Amino acid sequence: MINVSDSIRFTNVISRKFRFHYKEMNDRLEGFMKDIIHQNATIKGPLFYSILNVPTDEMVHAEFFMPVEEDSITLMEGMYFQYGRYNFCVHFFGFRKKYGSGL
Template identity: 40%
Template sequence: MIVAENRSIKHRNIVSKLYSFVPAEIGIALEDFRGILEQHGVTPDGRLFFSMLSEPTADVMTAELFMGIEEGDITLPPEEEVMFRSYFEIRNLHTIRLMEDIDAQSQVAYWELAKHVDAGGYHQTTPVFVEYKQSPQGGTYVEMSVGAVR
């Protein structure tokens, strides 16, 4: 796997929410998040990524889920614990792209990023981000990134 350096994640109009779940149930968390947004009249636009806030080997994963929305501003009840950002940017990322067999390759990619950061003498500055993207041909691929500087 090839690690690209000096990458970034940039988005406008992003909402996020913290979740804890068994890794196999990330789809349930995503559907819950989407349901909260739709219940309050917020329109997800298809952009989706998350940050892993716990170790990937943990039985229960803590993650911040992010979704792009069509609206330029929203107000949700505080009990929904949804955060809105008009602009979101993370720089100095080291990134691996997974084009196929994403579930099986994600653990390999995680450890490859960790090895790259360690071997390069970098200091990790962000959690790991996993961003789902669409290819021009309509397929889904994933970019897994971690912020790191010397």
């Protein structure tokens, strides 16, 4: 069941935005994880992401997030660190198909 009031809250979150072809999703996620490990950050998890567009042209604009143990960290270019609580608001939507409705 989806609760439209849900939110995700984490502390000490590293994030990075990407634009890529949808078939490159796994490679981008693996690269993001390797970059975090390369910076000697201690992964707390879980990994989560947000797709920021509707990829009608097969190109995805997404932001990946990973909570870590450290309170401060020097980051690679293009990465961001949110110290303290990070509130990630989840906006869910859904639809139902009614049989025989033609939808």
